[in-house]
Amino acid sequence: MKIKNFINGAFQEPLSKDWLDNINPAYGKVYGQTPNSSKEDIELAYQAAEKAFPSWSQTSIEKRSRILIRISELLEAQLDKFGEAESKDNGKPLSLAKTIDIPRAASNFRFYGNAITQFSSESHDSIGENAINYTLRQPLGVVGCISPWNLPLYLFTWKIAPALAAGNCVIAKPSEITPMTAYMLGELCNEAGLPKGVLNIVHGLGETTGQVLIEHPEIKAISFTGGTSTGAQIARTAAPLFKKLSLELGGKNPNIIFSDCDYESMLETTLRSSFANQGQICLCGSRIFVEASLYQKFKTDFIKKVKQLKVGHPSQESTDVGAIVSKSHLEKVLNYIEIAKTEGKILVGGNQVVIPSFKNGYYLEPTVIEVNSNNCTINQEEIFGPVVTIMPFETEEDVLKMANDSNYGLSATLWTNNLKRSMRLSHQLEAGIVWVNTWMLRDLRTPFGGTKASGVGREGGLESLRFFTKAKNVCIKY
Numbered sequence: 001m002k003i004k005n006f007i008n009g010a011f012q013e014p015l016s017k018d019w020l021d022n023i024n025p026a027y028g029k030v031y032g033q034t035p036n037s038s039k040e041d042i043e044l045a046y047q048a049a050e051k052a053f054p055s056w057s058q059t060s061i062e063k064r065s066r067i068l069i070r071i072s073e074l075l076e077a078q079l080d081k082f083g084e085a086e087s088k089d090n091g092k093p094l095s096l097a098k099t100i101d102i103p104r105a106a107s108n109f110r111f112y113g114n115a116i117t118q119f120s121s122e123s124h125d126s127i128g129e130n131a132i133n134y135t136l137r138q139p140l141g142v143v144g145c146i147s148p149w150n151l152p153l154y155l156f157t158w159k160i161a162p163a164l165a166a167g168n169c170v171i172a173k174p175s176e177i178t179p180m181t182a183y184m185l186g187e188l189c190n191e192a193g194l195p196k197g198v199l200n201i202v203h204g205l206g207e208t209t210g211q212v213l214i215e216h217p218e219i220k221a222i223s224f225t226g227g228t229s230t231g232a233q234i235a236r237t238a239a240p241l242f243k244k245l246s247l248e249l250g251g252k253n254p255n256i257i258f259s260d261c262d263y264e265s266m267l268e269t270t271l272r273s274s275f276a277n278q279g280q281i282c283l284c285g286s287r288i289f290v291e292a293s294l295y296q297k298f299k300t301d302f303i304k305k306v307k308q309l310k311v312g313h314p315s316q317e318s319t320d321v322g323a324i325v326s327k328s329h330l331e332k333v334l335n336y337i338e339i340a341k342t343e344g345k346i347l348v349g350g351n352q353v354v355i356p357s358f359k360n361g362y363y364l365e366p367t368v369i370e371v372n373s374n375n376c377t378i379n380q381e382e383i384f385g386p387v388v389t390i391m392p393f394e395t396e397e398d399v400l401k402m403a404n405d406s407n408y409g410l411s412a413t414l415w416t417n418n419l420k421r422s423m424r425l426s427h428q429l430e431a432g433i434v435w436v437n438t439w440m441l442r443d444l445r446t447p448f449g450g451t452k453a454s455g456v457g458r459e460g461g462l463e464s465l466r467f468f469t470k471a472k473n474v475c476i477k478y
């Protein structure tokens with residue numbers, strides 16, 4: 001099957017005539033083709049978006065809201081179809097795609113369809129000056145949204161929905177590794193009545209299509225989620241062009257477990273925060289620190305639970321851990337496991353899994369490594385796979401130091417029933433998001449993003465609407 005670009009409300013082959021293979025990771029087999037779009041394709045998308053902007057930016061909030069909510073309803077109505085496509089393209093368990101990815105993509109449209117009706121700006125009465133200032137929040141124009149392969153439609157729509165709600169026109173590039181559901185979204189947008197040219201979906205490699213998009217002189221903002229080194233490259237290109245930038249990058253998140261926690265809830269959630277989506281979520285807690293008095297018990301119970309996880313074909317209901325997204329990513333994760341053998345002790349997992357009926361698929365055992373220092377490659381570099389480390393700590397002070405001893409600063413999880421300690425640590429952890437006694441509880445109104453090498457800026461809630469608008473102050477003397 002050939003995926004096409006969605007430009008000006010129509011599906012079209014790339015002018016470049018260049019195609020990439022689309023691979024099903026559960027089988028390790030090519031199952032379709034994706035455009036590798038060129039500068040000319042991006043220019044076509046830009047012309048369509050630029051033409052659509054005056055009308056879309058002047059479309060009433062109510063109408064924009066209605067269209068976005070309609071897209072969310074259409075997505076919900078096609079949950080199974082989209083879930084199956086996402087699972088096939090990415091290798092994630094079908095159950096996950098149907099319960100998390102697609103529902104969240106629908107929520108993104110619904111949330112921003114509603115949020116835009118509540119978005120307001122400020123006025124300032126300049127007392128003593130006989131003047132009033134009011135601030136306009138105007139759309140930026142044509143903006144670029146670039147998303148990764150781990151949560152394909154979930155993150156693609158997390159960017160597009162607020163950009164459209166705020167009155168911008170969009171050129172969006174999904175990951176070339178998982179282009180399918182983004183392609184399918186185009187049809188729903190037409191059905192929902194989104195005017196042509198308002199959203200344009202252009203496929204291709206990062207270094208070709210993505211690079212041209214960020215270099216385009218007229219694109220006013222780039223919202224990007226992906227790897228930290230790609231984020232740095234985007235910043236190098238886009239910053240001198242004075243584009244607004246929102247960068248949601250990698251993580252090496254600490255999961256800090258105190259002995260006074262609710263043990264069962266911690267254990268179940270830690271299993272999820274370690275291995276959900278094959279550990280390919282930037283929020284996964286890949287460095288697990290356990291208070292020394294609880295360490296042996298945790299180690300025994302955690303290993304037992306990890307051994308029970310079933311690695312299998314994404315479509316099987318019994319599957320807990322599906323396929324890794326690509327061969328090259330599997331190799332990258334396996335390389336880190338080799339490094340782990342010299343830096344720590346593999347307690348469980350560590351091997352590629354060959355499933356007889358799908359023997360070319362990219363499967364990997366969930367892996368737990370015991371380390372005795374935070375200062376090692378596997379605790380410092382983002383692995384982004386089903387691999388976690390565990391180590392004991394003695395004091396709150398020690399664990400805080402280790403948790404913050406990282407280039408990254410995306411999220412942190414704390415397990416404790418000591419209220420004062422949880423507040424103390426939450427304030428001191430260098431992270432954009434701290435979860436206490438939970439993980440991945442997402443309220444879409446909250447700011448989302450990281451510090452240090454985990455990114456710049458915040459998305460989520462009104463933050464995204466602020467990002468996708470420019471503030472203009474008007475001062476009137478009376």
Ligand SMILES: NC(=O)C1=CN([C@@H]2O[C@H](COP(=O)(O)OP(=O)(O)OC[C@H]3O[C@@H](n4cnc5c(N)ncnc54)[C@H](O)[C@@H]3O)[C@@H](O)[C@H]2O)C=CC1
Pocket residue numbers: 146147148149150173174175176177204205206207209210211212214225226227228230231233234248249250251281282329332382383384
């Ligand atoms: N949110 C996160 O934290 C994610 C982190 N990663 C990390 O990044 C590593 C590399 O994974 P990749 O798939 O290579 O992610 P990536 O960061 O290179 O790709 C993400 C998106 O950026 C695009 N892109 C790549 N280079 C670009 C450029 N020069 N200009 C514009 N767009 C560009 C890609 O086509 C894709 O749509 C992973 O091993 C993982 O460690 C990957 C995906 C998500």
Ligand SMILES: O=C(O)/C=C/C=C(\O)C(=O)O
Pocket residue numbers: 148150151155158225226248280281282283442448
């Ligand atoms: O917004 C969320 O709920 C999750 C975001 C996850 C990422 O940005 C990621 O894994 O890259």
